Amino acid sequence: MTSRSSRRCKVVEFPPGSMKRELILTHEPIDETALVQGRVMSGGMGAAVSFAGVVRGTEEGAAIRAIDYEAFEPMVRRQFELIFDDVEKRWPIESLRLVHRLGVVAVNEPSLWVEVIAPHRGEAFAACQHLIDEMKRLVPIWKKPVS
Numbered sequence: 001m002t003s004r005s006s007r008r009c010k011v012v013e014f015p016p017g018s019m020k021r022e023l024i025l026t027h028e029p030i031d032e033t034a035l036v037q038g039r040v041m042s043g044g045m046g047a048a049v050s051f052a053g054v055v056r057g058t059e060e061g062a063a064i065r066a067i068d069y070e071a072f073e074p075m076v077r078r079q080f081e082l083i084f085d086d087v088e089k090r091w092p093i094e095s096l097r098l099v100h101r102l103g104v105v106a107v108n109e110p111s112l113w114v115e116v117i118a119p120h121r122g123e124a125f126a127a128c129q130h131l132i133d134e135m136k137r138l139v140p141i142w143k144k145p146v147s
Contacts, residue, residue: 019088020095023080025073027103030110035099041117045094047124051132053112055105059145066106066146071139076100079139083131091127093118098131104146 020040032052039048055067084096095117105111114131118124135141 019084019093021084022095022097023077023084024097024099025071025076025102026099027101030099030101030113032110032113035097035113035115039115039117040095042094045117045119047118047121048115049118049121049124049128050113050115051128052110053132054110055107057107062145062147064107064145064147066104067111068104068144068146069100069102069111069141070144071100071102071141075140080135083134083138086134087116087127087131090130091118091123093123093127096127096131098135100141102141 030052032050036050041048057063057065059067080098087093087096093116095115097113097115099113101109101111112132114128116124116128116131118127
């Protein structure tokens, strides 16, 4: 696994295999348009599923203005590597990209963006949902409501 850093974000690219993987942890806003424009897929792929998780205006019944996300980045990278391995074993995915915000994210802004490229929609949707479910269960990213 190699890591590139810039002022904007940290990009972690995993060793080449049959599934392209990209994990970005960033304090900057998620630019969904740029991410979609950067999509690369081969001619054999028929599904590109993307998901944006957006900060809601309430947390546990109370109104909030933002969520503050904190992470233990080395463990976050390791857990995502394991989850990506699992996805690759279960479905014929060509590409998986995930962007997660850190720091304060305002209501109505995306805190998570995921893209799965697969031959068929069923595989892409299943892999995307599994990835998000496992992320919520295993990845050490903590959120604190900001009133």
